[in-house]
Amino acid sequence: MSQSPLALAWDDIVSGLRRWRLAAMLGWTDIRLRYRGSVLGPCWLTLSALVMVASMGVIYARLFHMVLKDYLPFLSLSLALWQVGLASLLQESCTCFTEADSMIHAMKLPYTLQAIRLLVRNAIVFAHSIIVPIGVFILYGVWPGLVSLASLPGLLLWCVNGYAACLLLGPFCARFRDITPVVAAFMQIAFYVTPIIWQPGQLGARSRYLLLNPFYDMMELVRGPILGHLPSLTMIGISVGLSVIWCGLAFMTFLRTRARLAFWV
Amino acid sequence: MVSITLRDYSLIYPMFHGSARSFKKSLFKGVRQKLRDRQAVGGSIISQSDTTVVVALDTLSLDIVSGERVGLIGHNGAGKSTLLRAMAGIYESSLGTMQVEGEVHALLSPQAGMNTDLTGRENIRLYARVLGLSDKATKRLEEEVESFAELGAFMDLPVRHYSSGMAIRLGFGLTTSPRPEILLMDEWFMAGDSHFQEKARDRLTRLIECVRILVVTSHSLPILREWCTRIIWMEAGRVRMDGPANLVIDAYEAAGQG
Numbered sequence: 001m002s003q004s005p006l007a008l009a010w011d012d013i014v015s016g017l018r019r020w021r022l023a024a025m026l027g028w029t030d031i032r033l034r035y036r037g038s039v040l041g042p043c044w045l046t047l048s049a050l051v052m053v054a055s056m057g058v059i060y061a062r063l064f065h066m067v068l069k070d071y072l073p074f075l076s077l078s079l080a081l082w083q084v085g086l087a088s089l090l091q092e093s094c095t096c097f098t099e100a101d102s103m104i105h106a107m108k109l110p111y112t113l114q115a116i117r118l119l120v121r122n123a124i125v126f127a128h129s130i131i132v133p134i135g136v137f138i139l140y141g142v143w144p145g146l147v148s149l150a151s152l153p154g155l156l157l158w159c160v161n162g163y164a165a166c167l168l169l170g171p172f173c174a175r176f177r178d179i180t181p182v183v184a185a186f187m188q189i190a191f192y193v194t195p196i197i198w199q200p201g202q203l204g205a206r207s208r209y210l211l212l213n214p215f216y217d218m219m220e221l222v223r224g225p226i227l228g229h230l231p232s233l234t235m236i237g238i239s240v241g242l243s244v245i246w247c248g249l250a251f252m253t254f255l256r257t258r259a260r261l262a263f264w265v
Numbered sequence: 266m267v268s269i270t271l272r273d274y275s276l277i278y279p280m281f282h283g284s285a286r287s288f289k290k291s292l293f294k295g296v297r298q299k300l301r302d303r304q305a306v307g308g309s310i311i312s313q314s315d316t317t318v319v320v321a322l323d324t325l326s327l328d329i330v331s332g333e334r335v336g337l338i339g340h341n342g343a344g345k346s347t348l349l350r351a352m353a354g355i356y357e358s359s360l361g362t363m364q365v366e367g368e369v370h371a372l373l374s375p376q377a378g379m380n381t382d383l384t385g386r387e388n389i390r391l392y393a394r395v396l397g398l399s400d401k402a403t404k405r406l407e408e409e410v411e412s413f414a415e416l417g418a419f420m421d422l423p424v425r426h427y428s429s430g431m432a433i434r435l436g437f438g439l440t441t442s443p444r445p446e447i448l449l450m451d452e453w454f455m456a457g458d459s460h461f462q463e464k465a466r467d468r469l470t471r472l473i474e475c476v477r478i479l480v481v482t483s484h485s486l487p488i489l490r491e492w493c494t495r496i497i498w499m500e501a502g503r504v505r506m507d508g509p510a511n512l513v514i515d516a517y518e519a520a521g522q523g
Contacts, residue, residue: 005359022394029391033382106373107395108354175281176288259357262350263279 009255016112023113027120045128053079053132060197071199073142074227076133078196081223084126085158086215087187092118093165094173094180101265111254111261115166119159144228154221154231154239161218161243164250171257174264190215211235214242267367267446267477269329269352274361276322276351276502285316321347323502324361329478336493336510337482338517344502345482349373349449352480367477370445376436381425385416385435388424392439406442413438413468430461437465441472448476452483486514 003011016023035041053076061071096114097104104111137143173179194215200207210216217235224231231239257264284290321344329335337345350356351363353371379388389410393403411420414434416427424432473479473492483489489496489510496513498506506513 008357019397022397025391025394029380029383029387033380036382102376105350105355106376107371108369109395175286176291177286178288182288259359260279262356264281 005255005259009251009258012110012254012258013112016110016116019110019113020116022109023116024120026113026117028124030117030121031124042124042128045125046131049076049080049083049129049132050135053136056197064198064202069140073133073136073140074199075197076136077223077226078219080126080129080133081219082191082194082196084122084129085155085222086218087191088125089118089122089158089162090165090169090187091180091184092122093162093169094183095170096166097170097174097261097265104262104265111170111258112163112167114170115163118166119162122162144226147228147230148226150225150230151222154218154225157221157239157243158218161246164243164247166250167254168246168250171253171261171264174261175257194219211238214238217242267331268364269327269366269447269478269480270362270364271325271327272362274322274325274327274351274358274363275320276347276356276358277360278319278321278347278356280317280319282317321502322351322358325502325504327497327504327507329480331477333495334473334479334493335481336489336496337480337499338484338486338489338496338514339499339505343499345499346373346451347502348499349451349480349482352447353449365447367446369447369449370440370443371449372440373449373451374436376424376432379424379432379436379439381432382423384423385414385420385427386411388435389439396443406439409442410435410438413464434461437468441468444472444475446476447478448472448480450479450481452481452485486518490514 031042035044038044040047053072056079057068057072057075060066060075061068064071093115096118097111100114100117103109169179169183173183190213194213195210196219200210200216203210211234217231217239220231220235221239224235284294323344325348337348339345347356349371350373351358352365353369353373354365355371355373380391383391386407389407390403393406398406414420414431414437416431416435419427419431424435427435479492481489481492493510496506496508496510496517497504498513498517506516
């Protein structure tokens with residue numbers, strides 16, 4: 001117990017990973033409980049994504065004067081990726097420790113277990129909401145080809161960043177309860193300034209400034225390959241660079257706050 | 266060697282209330298404080314009007330060795346439960362040192378980590394996973410707890426529909442199933458109807474016989490007399506008296522605390 005904070009934090013991360021089976025079970029239980037008593041279960045996610053894409057697709061294709069065949073695959077994919085991969089991951093990372101308070105107070109478990117639990121939970125949601133884009137792709141006969149496999153490293157980077165978000169925002173939001181709504185408001189703005197429902201090309205020449213929006217770079221890392229084009233080196237560079245900083249910050253935060261987390265939640 | 270060793274161990278517990286939970290207010294308060302400090306001559310006093318700091322454990326030094334059955338007594342808020350939590354590794358403190366050698370299991374609350382939306386059976390499986398049991402051992406645990414708790418059909422209903430007695434029976438059966446080297450126990454095990462209490466005592470006695478070190482908090486002095494070899498009387502986070510069970514309990518009663 002007289003180990004250094006660094007050793008303890010590292011130990012927490014390692015033993016959290018080692019107990020992934022418990023984390024997976026907790027994540028799976030979260031989803032089951034969320035939809036217990038409903039006939040459709042998690043398929044509600046698929047259905048709501050479908051309704052959203054269908055209604056938004058028709059309206060925005062009109063507004064932007066675009067052909068549904070081009071626009072709908074883009075929109076459905078973007079929405080699915082944004083909602084699960086970025087928005088809900090970041091949003092839920094704020095409460096990953098405060099929601100597990102009874103567990104944290106009852107027994108000694110690695111804190112990072114909660115981060116893995118969150119990743120598992122979101123992976124399950126993702127598996128349900130990705131059905132809609134796949135359906136749209138099939139409907140319009142869009143086949144991206146093998147290049148879409150290049151999105152896998154991007155997805156992995158998302159997971160790492162989501163994990164880091166838990167270690168960074170989790171303690172911060174446990175200590176200061178007004179951060180969670182701030183993050184929610186921030187994500188709302190990010191949704192509109194990032195090309196999710198509109199395409200980068202619509203900005204014309206100024207679209208190059210979009211590179212400065214980290215959400216855009218992260219998004220393109222996964223979305224680009226699925227739509228059939230590889231992300232540029234600049235995008236990869238910015239994404240990886242920011243991720244390294246993000247993870248570094250997360251580890252520093254976790255290192256300094258881990259011992260006090262039990263008092264904060 | 267199974268042991269618990271504390272050297273000058275202190276634990277300070279922050280309690281936030283009011284604006285201490287707000288980042289915005291904390292930030293502005295910090296800035297305002299800085300400005301005020303600049304004008305003031307002399308040292309700075311950190312204002313912590315919204316954060317109460319509780320010294321829950323105050324420079325404790327203890328040695329608990331294998332074979333000891335330790336009871337913790339004292340007023341509410343004397344630091345008994347906090348000490349148990351610290352020994353269980355839930356609370357951490359960098360003030361002083363605490364060394365716990367041996368495999369620890371803590372019975373801190375009857376609902377310890379139980380999810381009330383899950384059924385009794387699902388909670389057992391979840392708990393088995395927490396303990397890292399194999400599938401076979403999980404099955405065995407399930408059968409064992411089922412026969413102990415006598416919940417019948419309630420076993421497959423969400424725990425939130427249980428009466429408090431039923432929830433305790435399940436929690437008790439579950440948390441007392443592992444056989445650790447060090448057992449830490451809070452006083453909640455006194456609940457339940459009389460039939461259950463008999464069973465519970467049976468089970469606890471069997472459990473206690475297996476463990477090397479027992480640390481238990483309770484307000485029930487007869488039980489402590491029966492179970493414990495050593496009593497630590499705590500007061501305001503410090504040890505008021507430490508010694509053989511009967512000696513300390515007599516002193517405790519004499520002080521009019523019992």
